[in-house]
Amino acid sequence: MVGSDFIVRDAVLADTDQIGKVHVETWQIAYADLVPKESLENLDPAQRAAQWVRNIEALETKPAEFPAQVLVALKENQVIGFLYYRPSRDEGAYPPVLEIITLYVLPEFWGTGAADKLMQMALDNIATNTPITLWVLKNNNRAISFYQRYGFIFDGTEKEDHIPSINHTITEQRLRRN
Secondary structure: OEEOOEEEEEOOHHHHHHHHHHHHHHHHHHOOOOOOHHHHHOOOHHHHHHHHHHHHHHHHOOOOOOOOEEEEEEEOOEEEEEEEEEEOOOOOOOOOOEEEEEEEEOHHHOOOOHHHHHHHHHHHHOOOOOOEEEEEEOOOHHHHHHHHHOOOEEEEEEEEEEEOOOOEEEEEEEEEEO
């Protein structure tokens, strides 16, 4: 998918270093008021890249009935954002419930339509009427507004989640789209 001089396509292993960089840089800006600064400063792009190698390799061997995808948005062959969805990890959620695990775009590309292109391609690739959930940091109003534009609403579920890579516990709220 092409738009605003960037493209969206499936991620490949060669993208993982850049995905790791986007993952860390986006967290450091987007969560600056939600997570302690020292936790964000300790994030390691190489560690995140290794995580994305594992995720993408797992997709290459997944069964056909396991809908999952990592998409990247690129500008001039550089990853500027990515989105990952898969079957929901939530207890009691059974197929066909899917979960958007991550959607991050470098801050300098916020408002350019990159996140919209990633979301739209994911929604286009997911079967119509498939329930989709996602977790968002409580008080992450920018992200909440974005997801609400796509029909996601709070379902009343919150959880505390300890993130080992930042050694911090966060509060997340679940949004759902049916």
